[in-house]
Amino acid sequence: MRNKNIFILSVGRRVELVKLFNRAKKKLSINGKIIGGDMDLNAPAMHFVDKAIQLPKITDKNYIDEIIKISKQEKIDLIIPTIDTELLILAQNRDRIEKETNVKINLSDLEFIEICRDKYKTQEFFEKNGFGVPKLITKQMIAENNYTFPLFIKPLNGSSSINTFKINTQKELEFFKDYVPNPLIQECLVGDEFTVDVFCDFENNPITIVPRKRLATRSGEISKGLISKDREIIEDIKKLVKVFKVKGHITIQCMKTKDGIKYIEINPRFGGGAPMSIMAGADSPENLYKLLLNEKLFYNENYEDKLLSLRYDEAVFISENGNVIKNV
Numbered sequence: 001m002r003n004k005n006i007f008i009l010s011v012g013r014r015v016e017l018v019k020l021f022n023r024a025k026k027k028l029s030i031n032g033k034i035i036g037g038d039m040d041l042n043a044p045a046m047h048f049v050d051k052a053i054q055l056p057k058i059t060d061k062n063y064i065d066e067i068i069k070i071s072k073q074e075k076i077d078l079i080i081p082t083i084d085t086e087l088l089i090l091a092q093n094r095d096r097i098e099k100e101t102n103v104k105i106n107l108s109d110l111e112f113i114e115i116c117r118d119k120y121k122t123q124e125f126f127e128k129n130g131f132g133v134p135k136l137i138t139k140q141m142i143a144e145n146n147y148t149f150p151l152f153i154k155p156l157n158g159s160s161s162i163n164t165f166k167i168n169t170q171k172e173l174e175f176f177k178d179y180v181p182n183p184l185i186q187e188c189l190v191g192d193e194f195t196v197d198v199f200c201d202f203e204n205n206p207i208t209i210v211p212r213k214r215l216a217t218r219s220g221e222i223s224k225g226l227i228s229k230d231r232e233i234i235e236d237i238k239k240l241v242k243v244f245k246v247k248g249h250i251t252i253q254c255m256k257t258k259d260g261i262k263y264i265e266i267n268p269r270f271g272g273g274a275p276m277s278i279m280a281g282a283d284s285p286e287n288l289y290k291l292l293l294n295e296k297l298f299y300n301e302n303y304e305d306k307l308l309s310l311r312y313d314e315a316v317f318i319s320e321n322g323n324v325i326k327n328v
Contacts, residue, residue, distance in 0.1 A: 035076065
C-alpha cells in the first residue's frame with residue numbers, strides 16, 4: 001500500500017524540508033498527506049503542507065495526548081520532530097505513541113536522546129568511547145586559573161547557538177559564566193567546522209553519511225556550506241554510529257583541527273541545513289518513505305561532492321482571505 005502520511009512537528013520555517021518530502025513522495029508515486037504541526041498557524045511552512053494543525057506548547061500536559069489524537073485522526077505513518085525541546089518528551093513516550101497509533105518516529109532511543117540533550121553527558125560519552133572532544137574547563141580549573149584563552153561557553157542543554165560565546169579575556173569569563181544558564185566551558189577550537197548529516201535505518205544501520213563544511217552561519221544555522229566527502233570524517237562517523245545506535249536522520253557537529261577530529265555536539269533530528277545533503281543526493285525523505293514501504297536500504301555514497309549551497313530567506317505572502325500569494 002503506497003498511501004503514507006507524514007506528520008512534521010514544529011514545522012516552523014522548514015519550507016525546504018516540506019518541499020523535499022513532497023518531491024520524494026512524487027518521485028516514488030506515493031499517495032498521502034504531509035501534515036504540519038506548530039504552535040503558530042502563521043509559521044511559514046504551515047502554508048506549504050497539505051494540512052496545517054495547531055499544536056499546544058511542548059510543555060503542555062496534553063501535548064502527547066494531542067499528538068496521539070492527531071496521529072489517529074490523520075492516519076499518520078511517520079512522525080518527524082524538528083526541534084531539540086520536543087525530542088526528550090517524544091522519546092520518553094515513544095512506546096505509548098507507537099502502541100496507540102502504530103506510527104514510527106524519526107527518532108533514536110531514549111538513552112541516546114538523553115545523552116544528546118545534556119552537553120556534559122555528550123562530552124563524557126565521546127571521551128569514554130575514544131572520540132576527540134574540546135578540553136573541558138572545570139570549576140576547579142577556573143578556581144586555579146588553569147586555562148588559557150580563548151575559551152568557548154554554551155548552555156548545558158542549549159539550542160540554535162543561543163547564549164554561546166567565545167571568551168577572550170578574564171573579564172569576559174567572569175561575566176559570561178554568570179550570564180549563561182547552566183554553562184559548559186571548553187577550550188575554543190581552531191580548524192574547519194563541519195556538520196555531518198547521518199541517516200540510519202530503523203535497525204541502526206548507516207545508509208548515508210554526508211560531511212558539509214560550514215562556510216558561514218546565521219543564528220547557529222548554516223547559511224553557506226560545501227559538501228565534502230572527507231574520508232577521515234566519514235570513517236570516524238561510521239565508528240561513532242556503531243556505538244550510538246542511531247535511527248533516522250541526525251546531524252553531528254565537529255571540527256578538523258591540527259590534533260584531529262574534535263566532536264562538538266549531536267542533534268538527533270533534521271538540522272536546518274539538512275536540505276543541502278538531500279539536494280546533493282543523500283535523500284533522507286526518500287529513504288524514510290522507502291523504509292515505510294518495507295524496502296531494504298544499503299549504505300552508499302551516491303551524492304555529489306563539492307556541491308556549494310548558498311541559502312537565503314524568502315517571504316510568504318498571505319491575502320486577507322488566507323490564500324498564499326505566489327512570489328514573482
